[in-house]
Amino acid sequence: MMERLSADVAIIGGGIMGSSAALFLRRMGLSVVLLERDLCGSRSSGVNFGGVRRQGRPASQLPLSQRAQGLWAQLPQLIGIDGEYLRSGHLKIARSEADLAALESYRERTQDFGMDLQILSARALRERCPWLGRAAVGASLCPDDGQANPRLVSPAFALAARRLGADVREQTRIDEAAHDGTAFVLRSGNALEVRATHLLNCAGAWAGTIAAQFGDAVPMESGHPEMAVTEPLPVFLNFSLGVEGGGVYARQVARGNCVIGGGRGYALDDQRARAQRSGIAALMQQTVDLLPALRNAHIIRTWSGTEGYLPDRQPVLGPSANTPGLIHAFGFAGGGFQLGPAVGAVLADLVQSGRTATPIEAFSVSRFSESPRVATTGPVPSAVV
Amino acid sequence: MTAALQPVIVGAGPAGVRAAQTLVAHGVRPVVIDEAPRWGGQIYRQPPPGFTRSKRTLYGFEAGRAEALHSAMTNILDRVDYRPETLVWSAEGGRLDVLSHGRMGTLPYGQLIVATGATDRVLPFPGWTLPGVYTLGAAQVALKYQGCAIGARVVIAGTGPLLYLVAYQYAKAGARVVAVLDTASFKDKALAAPAMLRQPAVFAKGVYYLGWLRAHGVPVHQGVRLVRATGGAQVTAMRWRAGAAEHEVACDAVAFGYALRSETQLADLLGCRFSYNALQRAALPERDGAGRSSVPGVYLAGDGAGIMGADAAEWAGERAALALLADAGKAVDAARAAELEAKLARTAAFRVGLERAFPFPQDWAASAPDELVICRCEEITAGQLRQCVQDTGAREMNRLKALTRVGMGRCQGRTCGVAAAEILAHACAAAPDAVGRLRGQAPIKPLPFAAMARANGEAA
Numbered sequence: 001m002m003e004r005l006s007a008d009v010a011i012i013g014g015g016i017m018g019s020s021a022a023l024f025l026r027r028m029g030l031s032v033v034l035l036e037r038d039l040c041g042s043r044s045s046g047v048n049f050g051g052v053r054r055q056g057r058p059a060s061q062l063p064l065s066q067r068a069q070g071l072w073a074q075l076p077q078l079i080g081i082d083g084e085y086l087r088s089g090h091l092k093i094a095r096s097e098a099d100l101a102a103l104e105s106y107r108e109r110t111q112d113f114g115m116d117l118q119i120l121s122a123r124a125l126r127e128r129c130p131w132l133g134r135a136a137v138g139a140s141l142c143p144d145d146g147q148a149n150p151r152l153v154s155p156a157f158a159l160a161a162r163r164l165g166a167d168v169r170e171q172t173r174i175d176e177a178a179h180d181g182t183a184f185v186l187r188s189g190n191a192l193e194v195r196a197t198h199l200l201n202c203a204g205a206w207a208g209t210i211a212a213q214f215g216d217a218v219p220m221e222s223g224h225p226e227m228a229v230t231e232p233l234p235v236f237l238n239f240s241l242g243v244e245g246g247g248v249y250a251r252q253v254a255r256g257n258c259v260i261g262g263g264r265g266y267a268l269d270d271q272r273a274r275a276q277r278s279g280i281a282a283l284m285q286q287t288v289d290l291l292p293a294l295r296n297a298h299i300i301r302t303w304s305g306t307e308g309y310l311p312d313r314q315p316v317l318g319p320s321a322n323t324p325g326l327i328h329a330f331g332f333a334g335g336g337f338q339l340g341p342a343v344g345a346v347l348a349d350l351v352q353s354g355r356t357a358t359p360i361e362a363f364s365v366s367r368f369s370e371s372p373r374v375a376t377t378g379p380v381p382s383a384v385v
Numbered sequence: 386m387t388a389a390l391q392p393v394i395v396g397a398g399p400a401g402v403r404a405a406q407t408l409v410a411h412g413v414r415p416v417v418i419d420e421a422p423r424w425g426g427q428i429y430r431q432p433p434p435g436f437t438r439s440k441r442t443l444y445g446f447e448a449g450r451a452e453a454l455h456s457a458m459t460n461i462l463d464r465v466d467y468r469p470e471t472l473v474w475s476a477e478g479g480r481l482d483v484l485s486h487g488r489m490g491t492l493p494y495g496q497l498i499v500a501t502g503a504t505d506r507v508l509p510f511p512g513w514t515l516p517g518v519y520t521l522g523a524a525q526v527a528l529k530y531q532g533c534a535i536g537a538r539v540v541i542a543g544t545g546p547l548l549y550l551v552a553y554q555y556a557k558a559g560a561r562v563v564a565v566l567d568t569a570s571f572k573d574k575a576l577a578a579p580a581m582l583r584q585p586a587v588f589a590k591g592v593y594y595l596g597w598l599r600a601h602g603v604p605v606h607q608g609v610r611l612v613r614a615t616g617g618a619q620v621t622a623m624r625w626r627a628g629a630a631e632h633e634v635a636c637d638a639v640a641f642g643y644a645l646r647s648e649t650q651l652a653d654l655l656g657c658r659f660s661y662n663a664l665q666r667a668a669l670p671e672r673d674g675a676g677r678s679s680v681p682g683v684y685l686a687g688d689g690a691g692i693m694g695a696d697a698a699e700w701a702g703e704r705a706a707l708a709l710l711a712d713a714g715k716a717v718d719a720a721r722a723a724e725l726e727a728k729l730a731r732t733a734a735f736r737v738g739l740e741r742a743f744p745f746p747q748d749w750a751a752s753a754p755d756e757l758v759i760c761r762c763e764e765i766t767a768g769q770l771r772q773c774v775q776d777t778g779a780r781e782m783n784r785l786k787a788l789t790r791v792g793m794g795r796c797q798g799r800t801c802g803v804a805a806a807e808i809l810a811h812a813c814a815a816a817p818d819a820v821g822r823l824r825g826q827a828p829i830k831p832l833p834f835a836a837m838a839r840a841n842g843e844a845a
Contacts, residue, residue: 039781039784042783042784042787046787151787151788152788155777155784155787155788159777159778229793231794231795231831255763255790266477268656274477274826274827275827276477277475277477277480277482277491280827280832281489281837284832284834284837285837287834288834288837294834295834295835296833296834296835297833297834298795298831298832298833298834299828299831299832299834300794300795300797300828300831300832301793301797301826301827301828302826302827302828303826
């Protein structure tokens with residue numbers, strides 16, 4: 001017997017994008033059905049590094065990122081838990097004078113966005129961070145950036161949406177998605193049919209297929225950022241760390257475990273990914289160079305996830321170019337966790353009024369139809385956090 | 386050895402040694418990797434060189450089997466590539482990731498026999514993290530490997546065949562066993578007797594241990610429930626319940642366990658298909674009668690793929706090696722293969738009896754107090770797990786792990802996974818097979834950064 005639902009908005013994908021959209025839509029009073037193939041927040045949204053940073057993003061993302069920064073400040077009111085969110089500061093390390101110059105230039109270019117970036121000389125860095133390895137010659141500090149626990153935060157957005165009345169369906173795979181002239185019609189086998197006026201495509205690394213079905217083909221690739229964690233250690237790392245040029249990033253959670261990331265894992269299949277040995281080896285080496293104190297620590301677990309990347313490493317966020325009522329939010333290239341709450345808010349704006357005060361033009365899906373060949377800017381999982 | 390035939394055996398216990406012996410007998414030189422410094426596995430673990438206790442003292446009734454297994458390996462050492470003190474921590478793309486003497490490396494394999502053995506199945510009780518509380522297996526290791534007892538006044542608790550064996554070994558070694566606390570009842574054992582008689586020798590040994598303990602004044606209490614261990618810097622007493630009455634005995638050490646659980650992480654990382662085994666109350670890698678897993682070229686033998694005991698492990702190791710050889714086009718003795726499969730089938734029937742004689746305490750999860758620590762690495766209590774189920778609707782092990790950290794510590798769920806799954810299933814009123822199993826994630830055991838600094842790439 002086919003169960004039939006109808007709603008103002010159907011959302012495909014229960015990651016942080018889809019779940020926060022569901023939450024904000026419910027706050028506006030719209031009816032929402034959220035459809036998640038697995039468990040909400042169990043994929044990239046739940047297994048990413050947990051960086052909550054603005055620093056390092058292209059200027060085009062900073063208005064969205066600033067809006068997110070404001071929402072992160074209200075996290076307990078939004079989702080009912082603190083999610084281990086901590087404004088520890090984000091320290092971006094330079095390992096050469098050229099890297100330091102790049103950090104200084106970034107600071108110049110982004111002064112209007114209120115990040116209050118501070119450039120630290122090698123000497124200032126030694127004083128503030130005596131645990132840093134010799135490789136660091138300077139750094140840029142964003143004092144109000146931070147970190148959170150994605151395993152807790154992303155599922156909590158879905159739970160919060162559900163508490164506000166969203167109909168959240170987990171382990172529900174969408175096999176058919178179409179528009180019949182009056183509404184979007186989604187089917188999960190013979191079990192469920194959902195009709196909705198609006199459709200949000202928040203299907204992460206798997207969103208390209210859905211976009212293509214509605215005429216918005218995009219050149220999306222999957223990438224698999226690789227991460228590892230140590231046993232609990234005495235707390236010493238008081239910032240979330242990145243390095244200019246990428247390669248390694250690290251943070252220490254309150255319990256003492258150091259979470260580190262860098263390099264790429266590999267796909268086991270369409271859905272699952274795993275860390276790989278070459279990546280683990282490089283990550284361990286780079287980590288010890290950055291944080292010599294970890295020389296005598298152990299890695300107790302490694303993991304990876306499946307994340308969507310577009311050639312320009314910018315997301316797609318905004319209305320479909322071909323199907324009215326369809327709005328996309330995917331391709332966050334490993335940097336979506338911090339943006340998540342703001343993306344949800346923007347999606348809700350777009351559903352409610354067709355407009356949003358947050359600039360999102362750079363993320364239009366039509367950029368791919370206008371110029372089908374966009375230069376690739378780097379290896380696939382280059383920018384993560 | 387041809388390029389196509391490049392077998393690696395992981396584990397040098399009863400299964401691994403017999404597999405190696407069988408390959409050598411067919412002119413094949415396997416690599417044998419083992420975490421221990423000497424072969425024998427856990428059950429026939431050898432003391433370090435220089436220790437002079439007799440095999441009779443070390444292994445009791447099993448001395449003959451231990452001797453046979455040890456010498457089987459000794460006799461083929463010049464025809465195997467034996468790598469002791471080597472941990473397999475992952476596998477990827479036809480190569481094992483190994484850690485040996487502080488160095489990381491990889492090892493290619495053509496075929497793989499996974500004989501990774503088992504550890505104690507742990508169901509915590511209040512006080513189980515006190516100093517002086519050990520698993521039954523650990524208590525045995527102390528005795529067999531180092532000639533040490535875990536204490537002078539020892540309580541042996543839990544259930545399973547190991548319970549009486551460890552009590553017997555400790556008493557023989559001169560420790561005072563102040564109580565054997567068996568959660569299985571006498572009635573359980575009486576009902577199981579017909580099935581157990583399929584292996585009369587094993588059955589007789591069990592009866593002998595119990596009789597010996599009673600004759601030597603060791604108090605044996607059956608059908609009990611463990612209440613708590615008490616103490617401060619060291620355990621000082623163990624409390625249990627028999628019917629409505631509670632009892633306590635002073636002690637300075639406790640060894641406990643509830644039979645064994647398979648070490649399945651490597652099979653999982655290799656991509657072997659798993660299915661739930663109701664008898665063992667665990668998801669296990671699937672194997673056919675010969676030991677073939679669902680992954681071509683990967684064979685499973687011994688307790689690592691389901692608890693069958695040491696004798697069956699020897700047969701399974703030999704059988705898996707014969708399957709490997711036959712699959713590689715070598716002629717093997719079909720009658721011997723059939724005979725081994727028949728022995729393994731009879732053992733499987735016997736295991737049904739054994740599980741009935743020492744049943745899993747199905748009321749454990751319901752009676753675990755909220756403050757009981759389930760995951761000692763991450764200090765997660767039963768109450769926290771239950772609260773998570775209530776707050777989030779979690780019904781699956783990996784989700785429970787993500788939300789609570791249970792199984793996220795150094796042991797990666799090897800110690801706490803069984804108990805956490807039981808608490809979860811009970812909290813959401815699901816059958817134990819409905820909550821899934823923890824995904825295997827490398828490394829199988831913690832990996833030191835220092836090993837990376839000295840990586841030598843190729844261990845081969």
